[in-house]
Amino acid sequence: xxxxxxxxxxxxxxxxxxxxxxxxxxxxxxxxxxxxxxxxxxxxxxxxxxxxxxxxxxxxxxxxxxxxxxxxxxxxxxxxxxxxxxxxxxxxxxxxxxxxxxxxxxxxxxxxxxxxxxxxxxxxxxxxxxxxxxxxxxxxxxxxxxxxxxxxxxxxxxxxxxxxxxxxxxxxxxxxxxxxxxxxxxxxxxxxxxxxxxxxxxxxxxxxxxxxxxxxxxxxxxxxxxxxxxxxxxxxxxxxxxxxxxxxxxxxxxxxxxxxxxxxxxxxxxxxxxxxxxxxxxxxxxxxxxxxxxxxxxxxxxxxxxxxxxxxxxxxxxxxxxxxxxxxxx
Amino acid sequence: xxxxxxxxxxxxxxxxxxxxxxxxxxxxxxxxxxxxxxxxxxxxxxxxxxxxxxxxxxxxxxxxxxxxxxxxxxxxxxxxxxxxxxxxxxxxxxxxxxxxxxxxxxxxxxxxxxxxxxxxxxxxxxxxxxxxxxxxxxxxxxxxxxxxxxxxxxxxxxxxxxxxxxxxxxxxxxxxxxxxxxxxxxxxxxxxxxxxxxxxxxxxxxxxxxxxxxxxxxxxxxxxxxxxxxxxxxxxxxxxxxxxxxxxxxxxxxxxxxxxxxxxxxxxxxxxxxxxxxxxxxxxxxxxxxxxxxxxxxxxxxxxxxxxxxxxxxxxxxxxxxxxxxxxxxxxxxxxxxxxx
Numbered sequence: 001x002x003x004x005x006x007x008x009x010x011x012x013x014x015x016x017x018x019x020x021x022x023x024x025x026x027x028x029x030x031x032x033x034x035x036x037x038x039x040x041x042x043x044x045x046x047x048x049x050x051x052x053x054x055x056x057x058x059x060x061x062x063x064x065x066x067x068x069x070x071x072x073x074x075x076x077x078x079x080x081x082x083x084x085x086x087x088x089x090x091x092x093x094x095x096x097x098x099x100x101x102x103x104x105x106x107x108x109x110x111x112x113x114x115x116x117x118x119x120x121x122x123x124x125x126x127x128x129x130x131x132x133x134x135x136x137x138x139x140x141x142x143x144x145x146x147x148x149x150x151x152x153x154x155x156x157x158x159x160x161x162x163x164x165x166x167x168x169x170x171x172x173x174x175x176x177x178x179x180x181x182x183x184x185x186x187x188x189x190x191x192x193x194x195x196x197x198x199x200x201x202x203x204x205x206x207x208x209x210x211x212x213x214x215x216x217x218x219x220x221x222x223x224x225x226x227x228x229x230x231x232x233x234x235x236x237x238x239x240x241x242x243x244x245x246x247x248x249x250x251x252x253x254x255x256x257x258x259x260x261x262x263x264x265x266x267x268x269x270x271x272x273x274x275x276x277x278x279x280x281x282x283x284x285x286x287x288x289x290x291x292x293x294x295x296x297x298x299x300x301x302x303x304x305x306x307x308x309x310x311x312x313x314x315x316x317x318x319x320x321x322x323x324x325x326x327x328x329x330x
Numbered sequence: 331x332x333x334x335x336x337x338x339x340x341x342x343x344x345x346x347x348x349x350x351x352x353x354x355x356x357x358x359x360x361x362x363x364x365x366x367x368x369x370x371x372x373x374x375x376x377x378x379x380x381x382x383x384x385x386x387x388x389x390x391x392x393x394x395x396x397x398x399x400x401x402x403x404x405x406x407x408x409x410x411x412x413x414x415x416x417x418x419x420x421x422x423x424x425x426x427x428x429x430x431x432x433x434x435x436x437x438x439x440x441x442x443x444x445x446x447x448x449x450x451x452x453x454x455x456x457x458x459x460x461x462x463x464x465x466x467x468x469x470x471x472x473x474x475x476x477x478x479x480x481x482x483x484x485x486x487x488x489x490x491x492x493x494x495x496x497x498x499x500x501x502x503x504x505x506x507x508x509x510x511x512x513x514x515x516x517x518x519x520x521x522x523x524x525x526x527x528x529x530x531x532x533x534x535x536x537x538x539x540x541x542x543x544x545x546x547x548x549x550x551x552x553x554x555x556x557x558x559x560x561x562x563x564x565x566x567x568x569x570x571x572x573x574x575x576x577x578x579x580x581x582x583x584x585x586x587x588x589x590x591x592x593x594x595x596x597x598x599x600x601x602x603x604x605x606x607x608x609x610x611x612x613x614x615x616x617x618x619x620x621x622x623x624x625x626x627x628x629x630x631x632x633x634x635x636x637x638x639x640x641x642x643x644x645x646x647x648x649x650x651x652x653x654x655x656x657x658x659x660x661x662x663x664x665x666x667x668x669x670x671x
Contacts, residue, residue: 045519161606163606191544194380195588195590199590218518221592244594245595249595259518265591270570271554274526276522276526278523281487
């Protein structure tokens with residue numbers, strides 16, 4: 001994007017979980033940046049580590065199982081201290097907002113919308129009276145497009161539709177006027193027409209507030225519509241990183257190519273066979289040696305099975321972790 | 331022309347809503363409210379719509395997994411309401427279902443072998459040795475090793491479990507499979523594998539599929555015809571090429587325009603609908619979509635629009651479909667039609 005300092009910078013992040021049979025590293029040497037006012041899409045299939053990366057940034061890895069082994073996370077150039085305790089998570093919550101996939105589980109079902117919103121606001125503006133916070137809450141609900149906000153404040157989460165609940169979550173996430181918004185599959189549980197509404201809302205909020213956004217999704221369509229840059233994750237690593245137009249036009253990594261080709265489009269012939277990636281994503285405790293995609297890759301050779309390719313920086317900010325991308329591009 | 335494999339006429343399913351200490355009935359959820367369609371042998375009919383539109387209930391009512399309130403379901407010309415218990419048993423072999431989450435439909439305590447042999451046992455087919463062989467053959471047919479018979483459902487990934495669900499559904503060589511969000515929970519790369527498997531099996535076995543899903547790009551890919559549901563009613567039904575190239579109903583247009591396209595170069599106008607789907611308890615009078623429709627007029631709030639033919643095999647239920655501006659620019663329409671050839 002630009003040469004100016006990114007708003008969020010994650011370097012060499014390694015994190016994982018202590019499980020019954022030992023430690024499993026879930027995110028392995030992941031680096032990415034979110035430009036000021038820009039949107040980075042973090043794409044991959046279930047279990048690739050995209051959500052865990054986001055939770056690590058937020059300091060929200062489940063404790064005590066979750067561990068950040070190494071890596072730095074910097075917000076507007078200042079490194080964030082390693083996550084410990086709720087207090088720190090709150091600081092992060094203010095400068096980095098987060099929206100989750102399922103708003104019903106993120107909202108407390110026994111509290112009214114108003115109380116939950118005002119509670120969040122009180123953290124950010126401790127000096128203010130409840131009346132002032134209430135007015136601010138109404139203003140926020142208006143901003144996220146909720147009709148009749150005064151009435152909604154008195155309602156419980158179950159009284160709202162899925163789309164409305166997600167709007168409330170977004171209102172809470174932007175309450176602290178964050179510099180970065182992390183959205184983890186915020187539209188996956190929603191119907192497609194409601195998804196369109198929420199994506200429009202996020203775009204508009206981003207324009208109004210100049211927030212950077214880290215958008216986590218498995219849906220390439222959403223990435224194409226919303227993001228400026230994309231990082232593709234596979235089995236805990238970033239395998240490709242590029243501006244969105246470049247990625248869709250010239251995908252380099254065989255995994256990215258397979259992913260893009262396996263989505264039926266409105267212009268692919270009906271009932272034709274879809275391109276597929278053979279096999280399944282390997283379990284994190286049974287990764288193949290060398291390149292993690294080597295056991296599913298149609299182009300893999302002995303080098304791939306022996307040696308893990310590094311994420312190679314290349315011109316035009318198009319980075320790829322594949323031994324053979326040059327040959328494949330030709 | 332021979333009779334269709336499946337014919338559904340004016341199917342309705344209402345669930346009573348009760349309240350108060352005497353649980354008096356205060357209304358009905360109109361889950362399915364007068365749905366009619368036909369399905370031919372070897373054909374795929376896609377049934378799309380958003381949560382709560384009644385598409386899942388349609389599938390289950392057809393299979394009699396939930397009893398219908400009214401309407402007629404004909405399978406090979408026979409009215410299923412008049413079929414006796416013994417005949418039902420035989421009919422069950424011809425009609426199967428695949429669910430969204432195979433983990434919930436596979437007994438976690440049974441081995442894959444037991445699960446796959448069960449349909450044969452229930453219908454008294456084959457000897458024990460034959461059933462074991464058939465189970466192994468089914469596994470290989472859906473792309474799993476025959477050795478899987480001794481393993482349990484939790485040992486498999488989501489995609490593999492869906493393969494097991496498919497193996498069970500095709501065990502008795504059915505004529506119709508209801509696929510209820512069968513690929514919705516799967517990752518992109520796995521979803522493509524399962525879609526291919528279903529298409530292969532359909533070709534081999536002349537299977538008719540009722541493909542229920544909310545993912546329109548997948549539905550278009552697998553379906554010959556597509557029915558769009560809104561609030562318990564079908565609002566438009568057409569060939570999958572026509573419905574994407576020339577959607578007539580304002581709801582279909584909004585639905586299609588909301589699909590995110592995996593191509594950043596392609597920008598197009600999106601119709602963003604206001605508000606939410608109304609409650610199916612005492613739904614609005616007139617056209618079910620009029621509360622959100624940008625083109626609604628007074629007549630829409632009063633009368634349910636009748637079916638109108640917008641082209642060969644293209645039915646639409648909208649008072650105003652003739653007056654609407656074109657939904658899709660010409661170049662884009664041509665591209666879509668070319669693609670669906």
